[in-house]
Amino acid sequence: xxxxxxxxxxxxxxxxxxxxxxxxxxxxxxxxxxxxxxxxxxxxxxxxxxxxxxxxxxxxxxxxxxxxxxxxxxxxxxxxxxxxxxxxxxxxxxxxxxxxxxxxxxxxxxxxxxxxxxxxxxxxxxxxxxxxxxxxxxxxxxxxxxxxxxxxxxxxxxxxxxxxxxxxxxxxxxxxxxxxxxxxxxxxxxxxxxxxxxxxxxxxxxxxxxxxxxxxxxxxxxxxx
Numbered sequence: 001x002x003x004x005x006x007x008x009x010x011x012x013x014x015x016x017x018x019x020x021x022x023x024x025x026x027x028x029x030x031x032x033x034x035x036x037x038x039x040x041x042x043x044x045x046x047x048x049x050x051x052x053x054x055x056x057x058x059x060x061x062x063x064x065x066x067x068x069x070x071x072x073x074x075x076x077x078x079x080x081x082x083x084x085x086x087x088x089x090x091x092x093x094x095x096x097x098x099x100x101x102x103x104x105x106x107x108x109x110x111x112x113x114x115x116x117x118x119x120x121x122x123x124x125x126x127x128x129x130x131x132x133x134x135x136x137x138x139x140x141x142x143x144x145x146x147x148x149x150x151x152x153x154x155x156x157x158x159x160x161x162x163x164x165x166x167x168x169x170x171x172x173x174x175x176x177x178x179x180x181x182x183x184x185x186x187x188x189x190x191x192x193x194x195x196x197x198x199x200x201x202x203x204x205x206x207x208x209x210x211x212x213x214x215x216x217x218x219x220x221x222x223x224x225x
Contacts, residue, residue: 013038015078015222016052016063018045019209022169023075027062028206029165030079031223034086038064040222041213049215076106079166091165095157102156102163109167113141117170121177135181138174142190145171149189153196168197 015031015038017024031038043049048059056063056073064072064081072078083092092099116138123131145167148155155163171194175182183191197203210220 011067012221013067014065014219015040016043016049016061017041018043018061019207021045021061022173023060024062025169025206026166027064027075027078027082028222029169029202030082030091032202032206033089033091033165034082035088035223036082036085037221037223039219040210041219042210044212047212049213051215076103076110076166079162083162089160091160091162094161094163095154095159096152097156099162102161102166105155105163106166109141109170113138114170116141117174121173135178139185142171142174142185142187145193146187146190149193154193164193164197168194172198 013036015027017028017040019042028040030036041049041052043052043061045061052061052063053059055065055071058073060073062073062075062078064078066072066081072081080092087093094102116134119126119129119134120131120138123129123134145155152158154160155167171190175194185191213219
């Protein structure tokens with residue numbers, strides 16, 4: 001997989017992104033694997049460009065604006081948009097289970113797990129929060145993943161699928177909050193799964209650093225080209 005960082009010379013869909021945001025990571029993963037080239041605009045969340053707020057006032061990333069002007073501002077919608085056009089690794093055709101089952105697991109993590117992850121990683125943002133309590137609550141979700149990985153390399157069989165790539169960025173964020181604690185847990189399958197993700201070529205390809213996008217400037221080419 002390649003990631004051409006030359007500046008744009010043609011019209012592509014526009015992607016507002018923030019490198020470390022797990023929601024933006026999952027969108028970039030799907031765009032990369034599906035060969036959907038876009039104009040990436042790296043933003044700083046404390047200084048959001050007006051152009052981004054104009055198309056999606058909620059002000060979160062990722063946001064994709066298709067060439068026809070359609071706006072997608074939910075990460076899963078962007079993943080599905082890309083993969084429904086081109087899915088060479090069959091992320092939407094799991095070896096086990098169904099797309100509906102994968103979307104159900106992803107929704108579970110986007111709600112319950114993410115709630116506890118935020119309070120574990122950023123306890124100073126929430127009054128009266130004890131990080132350890134939320135770490136332990138989030139761990140229940142990870143134990144479920146570890147059990148699901150018992151006997152298969154990925155969450156829905158021995159081939160990577162949508163759920164793996166949608167959930168892994170959030171597990172990575174949890175693990176990095178306290179790497180020593182995470183590595184000491186008896187989650188051997190989960191730890192191997194996460195290492196496989198962070199050591200992968202596609203992960204490296206979506207984590208290049210880009211300068212902050214400034215209004216009036218072109219973005220950079222992102223994706224295979």
